[in-house]
Amino acid sequence: MRFSKTLIPTLREAPAEAEAISHILMLRAGYVRQLASGLYIYLPLGWRVLNRINKIIKEEMDSIGDQEISMPVLHPAEIWQQTGRWSEIGEEMFRLRDRTNRDMCLGMTHEEIITWLASKEIRSYRDLPQSWYQIQTKLRDEARPKSGILRTREFLMKDCYSFDKDEAGLEENYKKHEEAYHRIYKRCGLNFYQVESDPGMMGGSTAHEFMAPSLAGEDEIVLCDKCGYSANREVEKGDKCPKCNEPLKAEKAIEIGNIFKLGTKYTIALKAVYLDEQGKEKPIVMGCYGIGPARIAASAVEQSHDRDGIIWPESIAPFDVEIITLNMNKTEVLNASESLYGVLKSRGVDALIDDRDVSPGVKFKDADLIGIPWQIVVGEKNIKDGFVELKYRKTKEVEKVRPEEAVKRLTERH
Amino acid sequence: MRFSKTLIPTLREAPAEAEAISHILMLRAGYVRQLASGLYIYLPLGWRVLNRINKIIKEEMDSIGDQEISMPVLHPAEIWQQTGRWSEIGEEMFRLRDRTNRDMCLGMTHEEIITWLASKEIRSYRDLPQSWYQIQTKLRDEARPKSGILRTREFLMKDCYSFDKDEAGLEENYKKHEEAYHRIYKRCGLNFYQVESDPGMMGGSTAHEFMAPSLAGEDEIVLCDKCGYSANREVEKGDKCPKCNEPLKAEKAIEIGNIFKLGTKYTIALKAVYLDEQGKEKPIVMGCYGIGPARIAASAVEQSHDRDGIIWPESIAPFDVEIITLNMNKTEVLNASESLYGVLKSRGVDALIDDRDVSPGVKFKDADLIGIPWQIVVGEKNIKDGFVELKYRKTKEVEKVRPEEAVKRLTERH
Numbered sequence: 001m002r003f004s005k006t007l008i009p010t011l012r013e014a015p016a017e018a019e020a021i022s023h024i025l026m027l028r029a030g031y032v033r034q035l036a037s038g039l040y041i042y043l044p045l046g047w048r049v050l051n052r053i054n055k056i057i058k059e060e061m062d063s064i065g066d067q068e069i070s071m072p073v074l075h076p077a078e079i080w081q082q083t084g085r086w087s088e089i090g091e092e093m094f095r096l097r098d099r100t101n102r103d104m105c106l107g108m109t110h111e112e113i114i115t116w117l118a119s120k121e122i123r124s125y126r127d128l129p130q131s132w133y134q135i136q137t138k139l140r141d142e143a144r145p146k147s148g149i150l151r152t153r154e155f156l157m158k159d160c161y162s163f164d165k166d167e168a169g170l171e172e173n174y175k176k177h178e179e180a181y182h183r184i185y186k187r188c189g190l191n192f193y194q195v196e197s198d199p200g201m202m203g204g205s206t207a208h209e210f211m212a213p214s215l216a217g218e219d220e221i222v223l224c225d226k227c228g229y230s231a232n233r234e235v236e237k238g239d240k241c242p243k244c245n246e247p248l249k250a251e252k253a254i255e256i257g258n259i260f261k262l263g264t265k266y267t268i269a270l271k272a273v274y275l276d277e278q279g280k281e282k283p284i285v286m287g288c289y290g291i292g293p294a295r296i297a298a299s300a301v302e303q304s305h306d307r308d309g310i311i312w313p314e315s316i317a318p319f320d321v322e323i324i325t326l327n328m329n330k331t332e333v334l335n336a337s338e339s340l341y342g343v344l345k346s347r348g349v350d351a352l353i354d355d356r357d358v359s360p361g362v363k364f365k366d367a368d369l370i371g372i373p374w375q376i377v378v379g380e381k382n383i384k385d386g387f388v389e390l391k392y393r394k395t396k397e398v399e400k401v402r403p404e405e406a407v408k409r410l411t412e413r414h
Numbered sequence: 415m416r417f418s419k420t421l422i423p424t425l426r427e428a429p430a431e432a433e434a435i436s437h438i439l440m441l442r443a444g445y446v447r448q449l450a451s452g453l454y455i456y457l458p459l460g461w462r463v464l465n466r467i468n469k470i471i472k473e474e475m476d477s478i479g480d481q482e483i484s485m486p487v488l489h490p491a492e493i494w495q496q497t498g499r500w501s502e503i504g505e506e507m508f509r510l511r512d513r514t515n516r517d518m519c520l521g522m523t524h525e526e527i528i529t530w531l532a533s534k535e536i537r538s539y540r541d542l543p544q545s546w547y548q549i550q551t552k553l554r555d556e557a558r559p560k561s562g563i564l565r566t567r568e569f570l571m572k573d574c575y576s577f578d579k580d581e582a583g584l585e586e587n588y589k590k591h592e593e594a595y596h597r598i599y600k601r602c603g604l605n606f607y608q609v610e611s612d613p614g615m616m617g618g619s620t621a622h623e624f625m626a627p628s629l630a631g632e633d634e635i636v637l638c639d640k641c642g643y644s645a646n647r648e649v650e651k652g653d654k655c656p657k658c659n660e661p662l663k664a665e666k667a668i669e670i671g672n673i674f675k676l677g678t679k680y681t682i683a684l685k686a687v688y689l690d691e692q693g694k695e696k697p698i699v700m701g702c703y704g705i706g707p708a709r710i711a712a713s714a715v716e717q718s719h720d721r722d723g724i725i726w727p728e729s730i731a732p733f734d735v736e737i738i739t740l741n742m743n744k745t746e747v748l749n750a751s752e753s754l755y756g757v758l759k760s761r762g763v764d765a766l767i768d769d770r771d772v773s774p775g776v777k778f779k780d781a782d783l784i785g786i787p788w789q790i791v792v793g794e795k796n797i798k799d800g801f802v803e804l805k806y807r808k809t810k811e812v813e814k815v816r817p818e819e820a821v822k823r824l825t826e827r828h
Contacts (some may be wrong), residue, residue, distance in 0.1 A: 001481075005479060005544075006481055007481060007483070007535060007544060007546065009535045022556075027628055033531065033534065033535075035485070035486055035489075035490070035530070036489075036490040039486045039488060039489075039490075040486065041483065041484070041485050041486070041527070041531055042485075044481040044482065044485040044546075046482055046483075047482055047483050048482075049485050050484075065419060067415075067420055067421060067458040068458065068461055068462075069421070069455065069456055069457055069458055069461050070454070070455070070456040070461050070464075071449070071455050071456075072449055072453045072454065072568045073487060073553070073568060074453060074508070074520075074553060074567065074568050075449075075450075075453075076449070076450040076453075091513040094488070094510055094512070095510065096508055096509065096510035098508070098555055099505040099555045099557070099568075106488075106510075106520075113449065113455070116449070117455055119445065120447065121447075123419060130419075130421060132421065137487055139487070139488060141512050141513045142749060143513065153488065153512075154486045154487060154488050189507055194713055275741065362485045
């Protein structure tokens with residue numbers, strides 16, 4: 001993509017309202033813009049990051065046999081009334097009426113709708129297990145939207161629901177999803193912890209949260225450096241690890257995903273039953289598994305940046321490499337840049353080329369701010385000797401290499 | 415994917431409420447389910463079709479330099495009040511209030527929001543042209559939702575907006591998008607016409623609609639077989655072509671896309687201006703371009719089916735091929751099927767394998783109903799002689815071939 005033709009509105013200063021570093025940097029680097037309280041527009045770079053994260057999530061979901069579907073954002077009230085959550089949930093739920101005066105709500109989660117579907121489509125033990133997921137917009141009227149895209153009123157969520165004959169089946173599905181979540185976070189380049197949590201409004205018996213350490217975190221977790229124990233609670237004076245008795249340390253962390261053993265709470269309420277091997281009717285046993293792609297993106301920025309800007313993990317960066325054309329008025333520089341751009345594209349390496357008519361200083365500053373993991377700097381002096389500079393954003397190490405060597409290295413990494 | 419583990423709930427009978435053939439077949443073949451009036455759940459097969467269509471749309475948008483972004487579904491009322499559409503639009507707009515009692519609406523289209531964005535980010539003629547699109551949920555409280563996924567209250571739409579300095583720029587962008595639309599429909603395997611249309615509530619000067627001939631169509635268009643003239647109106651007695659004077663014929667057709675020269679209606683209202691080469695402030699000139707992926711899917715079914723079921727165009731089918739394992743209790747048959755499935759997957763051919771423990775009759779009926787363009791039938795007698803049957807769904811022609819020949823042909827087509 002060409003910088004000159006793309007909407008990448010970088011800002012010199014951080015907007016006054018931004019506090020979290022991910023919020024500041026994603027605004028400054030032109031990834032997102034706030035439309036209204038808790039409502040964000042994803043600009044081209046921000047949307048590319050989200051798509052890369054979604055791709056990783058989909059690959060891992062598909063690899064454990066989960067099936068992608070899509071459910072509406074707009075829900076009829078009746079189904080939420082049947083589980084009782086229509087009245088249990090307060091102002092967090094957006095409610096409205098349609099033109100025929102029927103009560104509707106906007107989906108803050110999809111247990112009700114998917115269980116309704118299961119009640120219609122699953123009949124027998126032969127139809128089980130099933131595991132259905134979607135990557136779909138959720139709407140929650142948060143009392144205090146904050147921290148940029150960490151806590152918004154509208155956001156994408158990958159929500160997955162498993163359906164089993166019994167607790168043993170649920171246990172197996174829960175384990176499979178837990179492992180898939182570990183792979184997703186690792187592939188996205190995040191540090192994370194898995195901690196036990198309270199099922200809360202979701203109901204059910206057991207739940208775990210996945211937490212990414214970050215200064216903008218809303219939760220405090222306690223950690224044991226020795227045995228790896230972690231829990232979602234505040235540290236107390238003289239707190240010792242219950243497993244190995246070492247002193248515990250505290251860290252701020254945002255939740256980036258959660259998994260719940262829902263059991264039969266929703267299936268009993270919505271009569272999602274199956275006939276077992278003996279022809280006896282039984283409620284289906286459910287699990288649910290959520291991940292917020294935007295929270296992964298924001299957590300990655302919280303965990304990986306320096307004073308000049310973002311340092312994206314290679315797996316979720318908006319581009320693999322940025323080509324910085326220093327002298328737009330020099331034919332050799334232009335030709336070498338364009339040739340690199342063409343070759344990289346043809347090898348499947350996603351490249352952003354900074355072809356704007358601005359000073360080298362502006363280009364360097366913007367490149368570091370945007371945080372694409374690799375930069376190829378094409379300048380007049382080096383190109384005359386047949387070299388370009390290959391810069392690694394994370395360490396800022398620069399190496400003089402032949403253009404074909406730069407292509408080779410990036411193609412291999414890719 | 416394995417049929418035995420996938421949610422493909424085929425139905426023998428058409429549900430009573432379904433009238434349009436696309437509605438009947440997409441319900442019977444297990445592509446979609448209706449949650450409530452005008453609200454649909456896409457099951458795995460339906461969602462795969464939509465994703466394939468979206469991929470084609472994205473490729474064509476990207477190829478003309480359009481940039482993908484994402485805007486919220488939930489909008490603050492203020493921006494819609496500024497353009498006047500908050501009061502102009504009636505019950506078709508879903509309206510609600512948030513917890514602080516602010517008026518909000520659900521996005522039925524995104525001219526207001528994108529123009530707001532342009533007003534913040536575009537300053538100078540150097541920033542133009544721009545072209546931003548998204549594939550995002552739209553919500554419209556239709557008075558009479560009908561015909562399955564042809565007219566729903568919630569649907570995905572690819573909406574694209576262009577921003578230019580002047581009419582000449584808009585003309586160029588309009589032309590580029592018009593041509594991209596032609597490529598999209600062709601690649602999706604649709605018959606279609608482009609007709610002039612009334613800009614209606616969108617405003618602006620010129621608009622065109624793309625219409626797909628279909629018996630479930632809500633519009634009547636007139637066509638000239640000789641010169642290709644078409645218009646969006648009912649045929650009158652003795653109607654002659656205004657271009658070549660041949661008799662006109664009438665056809666039913668669904669609108670599957672539209673393009674508008676919006677001009678400055680929204681940019682003046684929302685103060686989206688730029689400084690021209692002389693430093694003079696001018697309103698940005700806009701165009702907008704919409705396509706409904708679900709309408710493409712439904713139109714494809716309307717145009718391509720027989721009494722046994724759907725016949726998907728190869729480009730948008732949920733799978734490239736279905737492997738039908740006739741005798742699940744015969745080792746040779748099972749082995750040959752599994753081996754074909756593995757080889758096809760490894761070559762990037764999307765295969766559905768019918769590994770259910772049901773009769774051959776049920777498998778044949780379901781395969782024809784689902785409408786995957788190619789079938790490979792693996793049966794006991796043929797496999798003993800080293801053959802499988804390769805069946806082309808459209809013509810039902812069957813050819814006995816070696817398994818490696820079937821793989822070769824499908825890999826080449828793919």
